[in-house]
Amino acid sequence: xxxxxNLPYEQAIFYLVSALxxxxxxxxxxxxxxxxxxxxxxxxxGLVAVLYLLLRASFIATIQVIVYAGAIMVxxxxxxxxxxxxxxxxRSSRGPQDRLFTLGSLAPLLGLGxxxxxxxxxxxxxxxxxxxxxxxxxxxxxxxxLLFTRYLYPFEITSLLLLVAMIGAVVLAKRR
Amino acid sequence: xxxxxxxxxxxxxxxxxxxxxxxxxxxAILIFMCIELMLNAVNLSFIALAAYQxxxxxxxxxxxxxxVAAAEVAVGLAILVYLFYQRxxxxxxxxxxxxx
Numbered sequence: 001x002x003x004x005x006n007l008p009y010e011q012a013i014f015y016l017v018s019a020l021x022x023x024x025x026x027x028x029x030x031x032x033x034x035x036x037x038x039x040x041x042x043x044x045x046g047l048v049a050v051l052y053l054l055l056r057a058s059f060i061a062t063i064q065v066i067v068y069a070g071a072i073m074v075x076x077x078x079x080x081x082x083x084x085x086x087x088x089x090x091r092s093s094r095g096p097q098d099r100l101f102t103l104g105s106l107a108p109l110l111g112l113g114x115x116x117x118x119x120x121x122x123x124x125x126x127x128x129x130x131x132x133x134x135x136x137x138x139x140x141x142x143x144x145x146l147l148f149t150r151y152l153y154p155f156e157i158t159s160l161l162l163l164v165a166m167i168g169a170v171v172l173a174k175r176r
Numbered sequence: 177x178x179x180x181x182x183x184x185x186x187x188x189x190x191x192x193x194x195x196x197x198x199x200x201x202x203x204a205i206l207i208f209m210c211i212e213l214m215l216n217a218v219n220l221s222f223i224a225l226a227a228y229q230x231x232x233x234x235x236x237x238x239x240x241x242x243x244v245a246a247a248e249v250a251v252g253l254a255i256l257v258y259l260f261y262q263r264x265x266x267x268x269x270x271x272x273x274x275x276x
Binding site for chain 2: 010011014018021022025026028029034037038041044045048051052054055056057059060063064067068071072075076079080082083106107108110111114115118119121122123124125127128134135136138142143146147150151154155158161162164165166168169172173175
């Protein structure tokens with residue numbers, strides 16, 4: 001096992017990828033076209049997977065790409081294209097004055113308030129002493145060992161949840 | 177070494193963007209995607225906090241969150257498709273029959 005406690009250019013990669021991820025998220029909520037929004041979302045998930053790799057969480061980075069960017073977003077794109085939905089022009093039928101939250105009214109204020117509160121908490125968190133020598137690489141073996149011992153019951157309940165979701169989706173899709 | 181608070185700050189920014197997106201978008205599918213963005217932001221802070229304490233429990237929790245998100249998307253999109261066939265719209269301003 002190579003020593004992964006120090007990666008080359010870790011700082012530069014972190015700040016670049018973080019900036020790109022935030023940019024993709026902003027582009028997603030501001031894009032007019034639903035398909036473009038979904039593709040920005042895929043890019044955002046991929047970039048966050050790089051952040052997971054920087055945190056030495058290789059298994060989560062992999063399932064982030066496979067499950068989130070792969071399965072979930074393909075499902076979204078499938079539904080967007082099947083329904084062919086486009087966001088109505090806010091100036092056409094209903095004016096933005098009918099809506100409490102638009103980009104020009106309360107939403108940015110609430111966003112700034114939320115961001116301020118979260119940033120205050122985030123910047124107040126003290127660096128734990130456990131990782132002064134660098135982060136430790138956690139491979140799939142460590143995750144699996146924990147998943148099937150301490151978290152066995154939640155794991156089994158998750159399988160039940162997936163079964164219920166599958167039955168629910170089939171029932172909803174059959175009803176016309 | 178990157179400070180833990182910077183990871184949490186990125187997570188906070190992504191969460192806020194998702195929350196603002198839920199408020200300003202009218203299309204139910206896009207609102208759904210913004211909720212996924214918020215879940216993803218929370219996952220990032222889970223992983224960051226776990227990694228900086230040398231724990232793997234955070235990764236197991238994120239595994240559960242991703243599973244729940246997948247189940248939520250499957251059922252939610254089925255509801256949206258059903259709603260679209262009933263109303264021919266996914267605009268949340270037009271879906272207001274629960275208001276009475």
